[in-house]
Amino acid sequence: MVRNKMDQRTKIVAIIQGLAGEAVNPAPEESLFESGLLDSFTLTDLVTALESEFSIRIPDSDLTPRKFDSIARIQAYVQSRS
Amino acid sequence: MAFLRGFGCYLPPRVVGNAEVAALVGTDPEWIVEATGIEERRFAAPQETVATLGAMAARDCLESVGVAPGEVGLILVASGSGERRFPGPAAAIGAALGIPGKPAIDLPLASAGSLFALALAAELCRQYGNVLVIGAEIMSRTVRMDAAGRDTAILFGDGAGACLVSRETGFAEIADAVLHSDGEFAEALRLDLDAPLHMDGRTIILQASRKLPRAIQEVLERNRTKASEVGAFLLHQANLNLIARVAKALGVPESQFFRNVGRYGNTSSASMLIAAAEWWKQTGGRIQAPIVFAAFGAGLHWGAVLAAPRA
Numbered sequence: 001m002v003r004n005k006m007d008q009r010t011k012i013v014a015i016i017q018g019l020a021g022e023a024v025n026p027a028p029e030e031s032l033f034e035s036g037l038l039d040s041f042t043l044t045d046l047v048t049a050l051e052s053e054f055s056i057r058i059p060d061s062d063l064t065p066r067k068f069d070s071i072a073r074i075q076a077y078v079q080s081r082s
Numbered sequence: 083m084a085f086l087r088g089f090g091c092y093l094p095p096r097v098v099g100n101a102e103v104a105a106l107v108g109t110d111p112e113w114i115v116e117a118t119g120i121e122e123r124r125f126a127a128p129q130e131t132v133a134t135l136g137a138m139a140a141r142d143c144l145e146s147v148g149v150a151p152g153e154v155g156l157i158l159v160a161s162g163s164g165e166r167r168f169p170g171p172a173a174a175i176g177a178a179l180g181i182p183g184k185p186a187i188d189l190p191l192a193s194a195g196s197l198f199a200l201a202l203a204a205e206l207c208r209q210y211g212n213v214l215v216i217g218a219e220i221m222s223r224t225v226r227m228d229a230a231g232r233d234t235a236i237l238f239g240d241g242a243g244a245c246l247v248s249r250e251t252g253f254a255e256i257a258d259a260v261l262h263s264d265g266e267f268a269e270a271l272r273l274d275l276d277a278p279l280h281m282d283g284r285t286i287i288l289q290a291s292r293k294l295p296r297a298i299q300e301v302l303e304r305n306r307t308k309a310s311e312v313g314a315f316l317l318h319q320a321n322l323n324l325i326a327r328v329a330k331a332l333g334v335p336e337s338q339f340f341r342n343v344g345r346y347g348n349t350s351s352a353s354m355l356i357a358a359a360e361w362w363k364q365t366g367g368r369i370q371a372p373i374v375f376a377a378f379g380a381g382l383h384w385g386a387v388l389a390a391p392r393a
Contacts, residue, residue: 033284040287041323047288060292061266065284 005075008054012074015049028072033065043068050074056081084204085252086389087212088367089359090143090244092135093346094126098222098239107232114236119322123239123347125222132161132242133174136218139242139355140179143214146363147246151179154246155210157186158203160195160217160351162273162380163224164188171218185210192273193318193379195351196243200375200387201259203247211249217351218242224279234279237321239347243355253367254389260301261385262293271380290324290378295331297386298376305388309334313371314361318378319343319353328376350379 009028016032017023019042032038038046046068047058056078067077099122100111115121126135136159144151157179159172170188189195189202196217203213221238225231247256267289270282294317302309309332317325322343329336340361349356354377369391378384 040284041291041327043284044288044291044327060264060289063285063288063292065282065288 008075008078009071011053012050012071012078015046015053016071018049019045026071029070031069032071033069038068050078054078054082083249084207084256085248085250085392086254086256087149087246087248087252088143088147089355089362090139090141090146091242091356091359092138092142093241093356094124094130094135096125096127097122098125100236103236106227107235108229109232109236117323118237119344120237120347121344124241126220126240130220131171132164132218132220133171133178135220135240135242136161136171136175136216136244137178139218139244139352140175140214140216143244143246143359149212149246151181154179154181154184154212154214156206156213157184158189158199158213158215159186160189160191160199160215161219162190162192162195162350163219163221164190175216191351191379191381191383192271193320193350193353194377194381194383194385195379196355197318197375197377197385197387198261198383200245200247200256201261201385203245204256204259204387207247207249213247215245215247215355216242217353217355219350219352221279221348221350224273226278231278233283234281237348239349241346241349241352241356243352243357243359245355245358252392254369254373254391257372257388257390258301258305259385259387260297260304261383262297263381263383265381267382268380271382273380287321287324289382290320290384291327291331293382293384294324294328294376294378297384298328298332298374301374301386301388307372307388311371312338312374313369314373315339315376316354316358316361316373317376319346319357320348320378
């Protein structure tokens with residue numbers, strides 16, 4: 001379970017790094033918007049990448065920035081959909 | 083049967099560049115271009131109203147297709163920025179065109195309003211003959227022009243567009259329409275009474291990035307048409323980056339999308355018809371391939387309309 005969570009986090013960070021175009025490693029609670037790692041349009045790419053990486057479907061009703069504003073929130077959301 | 087006869091538009095003469103807006107809201111003009119693709123927009127003069135803008139676009143449309151105002155059977159006006167709760171601008175536009183007595187209906191749907199009106203016109207023209215569809219907005223009066231209003235002030239402009247839909251003749255037949263509404267995100271984009279426009283831009287972009295291409299695919303699949311077969315996509319001009327997203331999602335080049343948001347900003351319900359008017363005047367109404375209209379906006383309301391060359 002712990003390893004699974006670590007793997008999830010590693011994959012999420014890799015997605016963020018891919019979107020940011022640099023080897024960033026944000027703290028779990030750090031706001032990805034405030035730090036400039038995500039904006040309105042990369043947020044859309046993030047959602048698409050999460051669906052692909054974790055084989056989940058994110059419904060439109062869940063498409064709010066708050067759910068994806070930090071690594072911790074993204075991980076909690078992915079776990080809730082897995 | 084319902085046909086597109088032609089389009090028209092009116093843009094107020096006052097051009098407002100990014101430097102002027104940036105100075106008022108405290109940002110960098112170049113950042114506005116990067117974030118939105120918008121380089122300038124138009125602002126209405128103090129004496130202008132949503133109805134006067136709409137009437138100008140209507141006259142341009144009718145003159146372009148050689149139809150007298152008296153031949154119009156119904157007026158549908160989309161606007162979210164009218165000066166008062168009621169009456170809306172539709173009846174005033176009818177009076178300005180010299181056709182009092184003709185039914186005139188307001189659709190206060192904001193950005194998707196003209197798309198919904200177009201879809202309704204395709205049905206209503208069977209009873210009313212020529213249906214004049216108008217989108218008219220003075221968005222500059224809905225936003226705060228200071229630092230607190232930065233994220234909306236940079237986006238919006240004023241203008242009006244018009245389209246004549248007929249049951250008898252036109253350059254393209256309206257083949258199908260898909261319309262959707264969902265009040266779950268109504269708070270994300272709204273214009274409350276006596277308050278400036280509120281927009282949660284991230285939520286709106288996120289929702290629009292998904293819903294717009296999905297609506298377009300829905301209307302295309304229903305009519306066994308591939309996105310690559312479409313001659314022109316005429317979208318609500320909200321943001322150049324959003325249009326690029328839609329093109330990417332559909333797997334077609336951005337060049338298939340007519341774009342004028344850089345010159346006029348986001349004119350809400352007027353934008354799709356202004357874009358259509360400029361595209362139509364460029365092509366002369368001679369088309370060989372289907373065209374797709376699509377819009378997304380407050381409500382949320384979104385959808386797509388497919389039109390095909392006359393057989």
